Amino acid sequence: MKHFFNDRSEQGVGHLVLLLGIVVIAAVAFVGYRVATDKNSSTSSESSQATTAETAAPQTISNTKDLEQAQSAVDSSNLDSDLNPSQMDSDVNSLL
Numbered sequence: 001m002k003h004f005f006n007d008r009s010e011q012g013v014g015h016l017v018l019l020l021g022i023v024v025i026a027a028v029a030f031v032g033y034r035v036a037t038d039k040n041s042s043t044s045s046e047s048s049q050a051t052t053a054e055t056a057a058p059q060t061i062s063n064t065k066d067l068e069q070a071q072s073a074v075d076s077s078n079l080d081s082d083l084n085p086s087q088m089d090s091d092v093n094s095l096l
Contacts, residue, residue, distance in 0.1 A: 061067050 061070055
């Protein structure tokens with residue numbers, strides 16, 4: 001019986017540990033990516049909703065009509081009176 005335990009080979013265990021470590025790292029990276037993209041998409045959707053509420057610019061520009069509509073929305077905005085310095089400071093701080 002003692003001879004049986006001495007002949008047992010345990011060479012494949014290291015590969016399993018390495019594979020398990022890779023799976024754990026991949027799972028953590030996937031969860032981190034999902035959290036980061038969810039945070040960015042909610043911030044982007046809030047800012048795009050504010051932009052579309054204030055202007056009539058299209059969200060995506062896919063043709064000449066959309067480009068002209070976006071240009072007229074930018075041209076019609078009055079940056080001096082529409083600019084809110086405290087809002088701009090909070091937006092810049094949120095990016096940092």
